[in-house]
Amino acid sequence: MNMLTISGSPHLHSDNSTRKIMFGVVVALLPAMLVAVYYFGLGALEVIVLSVFFSVFFEWLIQKYLIKGPLTITDGSAVVTGILLAFNVPSNLPWWMVIIGALVAIGIGKMSFGGLGKNIFNPALVSRVFLLVSFPVAMTSWPKPHPITKVLVDTVTGPTPLGYIKEGLGAGKTLSELIPHLPSYAQQLMGQMGGSLGEVSALAILLGGIYMLWKKIITWEIPVSMLLTVFVFSGILWLINPQHYMDPVFNLLTGGVMLGAVFMATDMVTSPMTRGGQLLFGFGIGLITMLIRVWGAYPEGVSFAILLMNSVVPLINRGFKPRRFGKVKAATVK
């Protein structure tokens, strides 16, 4: 007999692992990816492949030559970041901007904090905001959705529904003039509208979300509290003045709300640890998103809202502790 192994209990481990979680997320991202390729064609595929490849490549490069630490590119986290970055940019973003985006996401968003688990901000969103302020034109020219089953034609760009409304209202038009030109709810649900390549189909994103809930990769608190906040906030404004504010369903289906609620805000590394904290976190994101949408300079506010709330996560973790067992009031003790 060989020497017996000695280690402390427990002597069993679940089959869960970081890699399993990360590739679970990748599976959850597949429906939205398929929709993206369906509506935005090979341009979307190219952006996704470039983003994933260079995210992994930069992580390897930095770990090998800069940090000279262990290589962890096989854990799947850079792949997830790569896909999410691609999901947050237009499908016709020039290839070199995608590469810069990957460098910023991994280099600044992740590795500068010390790598996986240590970053404060969602790396894909750090990069998205960087690209948005650096290349505002390229980052806001949205190819119109065009089912891949039809013959490819020249890419035509147009605004997102949110941008269209914001611009229209700014130009003094009324909602009743603008609404007829918007995609229908059904089209919005399926993803037939302008926007970042992975954010357009609420349905595909929900499918992924349900998968992640089923696999216990995420919990319901963040998405539900965020979506509910957006719904209630925009609902109140809409009830007050339906001539000036879009209805709550529109606010849920357009822009990055769904993608943000399901995939970006739920990023384990940058979200609170306890259920109470997660509820507050989701609420904060929903609130800031609506503040920016209604009164801000941008038509869309999800990225900024998530990054802002990322920054208060350590504080939230301090304030929201789990319910301790045995912390009972003297009166309830027999």
Add this chain to the structure above:
Amino acid sequence: MGLLKTFVLGGIHPPENKLSAGQPVRTLKVPDQVVVPMGQNLGAPSKPVVKRGDKVKTGQLIAEAGGFISARIHSPVSGTVFKIDQVMDMSGYRRTAVIIKVDGDEWMEDIDRSDTLVTEINFSPEEIIEKVKDAGIVGMGGATFPTHVKLMPPPGKSADYLLINGVECEPYLTADHQLMLEKGAEIIVGTRLLMKALKVKKAVIGIENNKPDAIRQMTELAAKEEGITVQPLKVKYPQGGEKQLIKAVTGREVPSGKLPVEVGCVVQNVGTTFAVYEAVMKNKPLIERVVTVTGKALSNPSNLKVRIGTPIKFLVEEAGGLPEDTGKVIGGGPMMGKALATLDVPVVKGTSGVLLMREAESHRLPESPCIRCSKCTQVCPMGLEPFLLSRLSRMGRFEDAEKEKVMDCIECGSCQYTCPAHIPLLDYLRLGKNKVGALIRARSKK
């Protein structure tokens, strides 16, 4: 079956692997020599009252309690005291043990060795407690807290509930399950004895729903008794933890840092309850117990009745011999048991199982960075934040760990079981408990 109760916070579902379920308890033959460690209970080790060369009979007292929280030890065999020496026990440390060379099997005359069921209780509560104390009974679920101490609540406190722990939530273990099937009637009498000793009117036997035959059998037996009921429980680890069981059955929550009696509950394991029956009704001290010997590579997973002091090696032989690719041997269950350095260590009063793990299952996977998934927090049955506590321990911030209630950790291992980054959370939590315990002791000395 009605509504299945369980505890509220956290918990996990490890694969059950009850390989030896349904295996009738076989009595293992007495070995040629037994090693009886003096530290078989929580609290002070026992003090030997025999010396080298003494002849002893089976059931004869060989060690007195070493303090208030301590228990007596009796010879599990008849023979001659070969020596009293420092011997490695399950802890891996060398500790005092009485080693006895076996010679036949001559029992003390006053022990009733028959299988006859005795149900008539003619003892006062004090007499029952005295007999339990004399018999050296300790909690047989693994914690080995001296049983008579639990039967004497501190002044001003009293119990109104007795909970019999037939949960057996550790994967692989089946000793308690089989004991309930084979000695159910005796366990009921033991329960009545404990009820009388504690002066309580209600007793609940908690059994997890993965043992339907035991639930059926105990429910039938309990139906004839006043005040005893059986509560089927949802399968969830660590439901066998005292505090979790009390919460599951009664809904009461033991306050942090307090004992179960604070909420009027006393918990006894079914093995202990059976031992109480034997001690009071049969005059038999705690000298043998049922041990599950199991493992996926083992040819004959078994439930064995063995004398205390029998080397683990003998148990493994009886269960089919040591498999070629054994990588780890665990005393107890896989979640809370202790890895053994050798098969030469003896069975003690708290040995509920011996688990052989294959080489491939024996090693931990390398640790990767914490991804803050909060799984450890979600599964912690005590509502702690293991990721935070382990980090505080690692940084040496033990005062902070104390504030974050590290001492409430029951070391169930759920956090480490579930951690996707394979961080040895419980190792660090134990370190934290150790250091904080020292801090608390130093404070109370001042």
